Amino acid sequence: MAPSGAVQAMPSPAVVAAAEQRRLTRLLLNVTVEQSLWPVHVVLGADCTVADLVRAAVDAYAREGRRPPLPGHAGDAAAAFELHFSKYSLESLRSEEKLADLGSRNFFLCSRRPAA
Template sequence: MGGFVSTPSTLQQPIETTNDSLRPSKLLFNVTIHNSLGTIKVLMLPEDNVRDLIKAVLVIYDKGKRRPLLRDTDPNCYHLHYSPYSLQSLKPNEKLKNLGSRNFFLCLKPRISSS
C-alpha cells in the first residue's frame, strides 16, 4: 500500500548546509486521513509547523485525486493527532522537529451546531 512521496512546490526550497552539525534537511512524515485508504507521505523541513504539514497533506491528497473526496480542503478545518485513538490534537504552531513522531492521523474538526 505505498504511495508517492511528494513535496508541494511551495515547500521546495534550497537548503543551506552548515558544517557544524549534521541535521536532516527534510523529514519524511506519514499522515493517514480519516476514512481514506493508505497514507500520504510528505517531505517537510524540520522548522515547519503542524499547520504547514496539514496544508501540504491536503494539497497532495487533492492533487492526487484520491478517494473519497474531501468535504473541505481548508487546513483550518482539520486536527492532526498522533493516532486515531488520541483525543488531544497537536497545536498548529508546534514545530515538526519537536513532535517525537513521524506518523500522524488527520481528521475534520467537529462541527459546532448552532441550536
C-alpha cells in the same frame, strides 16, 4: 565482556563536532487521512509547523485524486482539519508546534469537530 587490558575506541573530537552540527533538514512524514485506505507521504522541512503539514497533506491528497474527496478544503486546510498522533488520540496537535519537536513521523488527519 572486554578483557581488562583492552582499550575502547572513543570517537575523535572532530567526528563528535560534525555529528552535532549535522541536523535534519527534511522529514518524510506519513499522514493517514480519515476514511482513506493508505497514508499520504509528505516531505517537509524540519522547521515547518503542524499547520504546514496539514496544508501539504490535504494538497497531496487532492492532487493524487484520492477517494473519498475531502469536504471543504477550498479554504485554509489548517482551519478545516486537525492533526493527531493516531486515530485513537483525542487531543489534537497545536498548529504552531514544530514537526522536528514532535518525536513522531506518523500522524492522523481528520475534519475539525465543531466546538460544543
